[in-house]
Amino acid sequence: KNEVEQSPQNLTAQEGEFITINCSYSVGISALHWLQQHPGGGIVSLFMLSSGKKKHGRLIATINIQEKHSSLHITASHPRDSAVYICAVEGLDSNYQLIWGAGTKLIIKP
Amino acid sequence: SAVISQKPSRDICQRGTSLTIQCQVDSQVTMMFWYRQQPGQSLTLIATANQGSEATYESGFVIDKFPISRPNLTFSTLTVSNMSPEDSSIYLCSVTGQGGDYGYTFGSGTRLTVV
Numbered sequence: 001k002n003e004v005e006q007s008p009q010n011l012t013a014q015e016g017e018f019i020t021i022n023c024s025y026s027v028g029i030s031a032l033h034w035l036q037q038h039p040g041g042g043i044v045s046l047f048m049l050s051s052g053k054k055k056h057g058r059l060i061a062t063i064n065i066q067e068k069h070s071s072l073h074i075t076a077s078h079p080r081d082s083a084v085y086i087c088a089v090e091g092l093d094s095n096y097q098l099i100w101g102a103g104t105k106l107i108i109k110p
Numbered sequence: 111s112a113v114i115s116q117k118p119s120r121d122i123c124q125r126g127t128s129l130t131i132q133c134q135v136d137s138q139v140t141m142m143f144w145y146r147q148q149p150g151q152s153l154t155l156i157a158t159a160n161q162g163s164e165a166t167y168e169s170g171f172v173i174d175k176f177p178i179s180r181p182n183l184t185f186s187t188l189t190v191s192n193m194s195p196e197d198s199s200i201y202l203c204s205v206t207g208q209g210g211d212y213g214y215t216f217g218s219g220t221r222l223t224v225v
Contacts (some may be wrong), residue, residue: 033214041147041200043216045111086152096141096206098214100152 006101019074021104023087037084116217130189133203138183140207147200159186193224
């Protein structure tokens with residue numbers, strides 16, 4: 001079993017829909033990261049969380065440390081949100097190394 | 111956050127040759143990492159680049175194949191040696207620990223094709 005599990009693996013939705021991507025992990029962590037990778041390969045860090053909730057524009061990330069679970073939400077989704085969304089965690093003794101989820105490929109249709 | 115310049119952005123190389131990828135950061139960073147992403151796969155950590163000493167390699171990666179240099183806190187190189195078609199991947203550098211901000215920043219990647 002992978003230490004970081006994401007669901008769904010693939011998600012196709014219509015423009016305007018509310019999107020939720022889930023991430024569960026099995027190790028103790030110091031932080032959880034949500035990242036976005038566009039088809040060209042570039043990776044952008046969206047959020048770093050150690051507790052609670054963060055919001056940036058239409059993106060919201062939450063984490064429940066007790067349940068070892070995080071969600072990434074996109075409100076009013078748009079075709080430009082189409083990308084792979086990756087959850088990654090820093091283990092407690094990881095020396096900054098990330099444990100990566102497999103990613104969720106999101107396609108937003110106009 | 112830090113700004114990374116990664117070069118080259120892409121290259122097509124003959125098997126048996128070597129390619130050196132550069133990663134230049136606009137500020138001093140604590141940690142620099144090199145990743146490989148094979149087609150359709152998630153990122154795999156190759157090694158942690160250590161300033162002034164040998165890199166720390168992950169299982170399955172060795173220094174002879176992927177020599178890494180990090181002469182200072184803002185620059186690192188990864189060489190892919192004696193390339194074969196199986197080395198065709200995207201290679202990315204990543205940094206963290208810049209000025210107390212422990213988010214991660216990624217280079218734009220080097221898309222390598224070995225023919």
